[in-house]
Amino acid sequence: MNEEQKKMRPLPTGLVQDNIWAINNLFVNFFILKKGEHLVAIDTGANPELSVTEMGSLGFTPDQINTVLLTHSHGDHTALLSQFTNATVYAFNSHTQVAHGDKLSIAGMGVEVIHTPGHKSDHVGFLVDGGIYFAGDMMSVTDEGKVGLFNEVYNEDSAQQAKDIEAVLARTDIKTVITAHYGILHR
Numbered sequence: 001m002n003e004e005q006k007k008m009r010p011l012p013t014g015l016v017q018d019n020i021w022a023i024n025n026l027f028v029n030f031f032i033l034k035k036g037e038h039l040v041a042i043d044t045g046a047n048p049e050l051s052v053t054e055m056g057s058l059g060f061t062p063d064q065i066n067t068v069l070l071t072h073s074h075g076d077h078t079a080l081l082s083q084f085t086n087a088t089v090y091a092f093n094s095h096t097q098v099a100h101g102d103k104l105s106i107a108g109m110g111v112e113v114i115h116t117p118g119h120k121s122d123h124v125g126f127l128v129d130g131g132i133y134f135a136g137d138m139m140s141v142t143d144e145g146k147v148g149l150f151n152e153v154y155n156e157d158s159a160q161q162a163k164d165i166e167a168v169l170a171r172t173d174i175k176t177v178i179t180a181h182y183g184i185l186h187r
Ligand SMILES: [Zn+2]
Pocket: 072, 074, 119, 120, 137, 154
């Protein structure tokens, strides 16, 4: 890992709350969300072999994934995309395209798309069932729950990211923010 990656604080592989699992890839997480028999992956990891191994430790295989919600196209979020052969992939400007404000219905869940381009122009977050926000690389969070910018060296526009963070956190319906590199913020 490089010096920037060492600053990151991903979760260990395992259950993070009801029906949501974190998959660890050293410096990044992706997540699996289960609704009934439907499996949704939020992002797809940094390393294909490690991702499959870590998923397997929880009893999941890539072919079981029905839906992928891709926060953005950086390589540490896209490793297993080609192996999720049974999944519909939603992303900002590729696959099944989504746009800011879209409200998807996935296995009975409402999923709102929020465009947060500060990190990368194709970066979006996904608000699931009006309360759980998958934020990708929109922000960092400390152990004490202090929110900050993501590692600026990886941001396309940190000033825009500050606005992205402010807009998302102004939403009082968002109770849980799940980040890709900095764990979870409970509000
Ligand atoms: Zn990124």
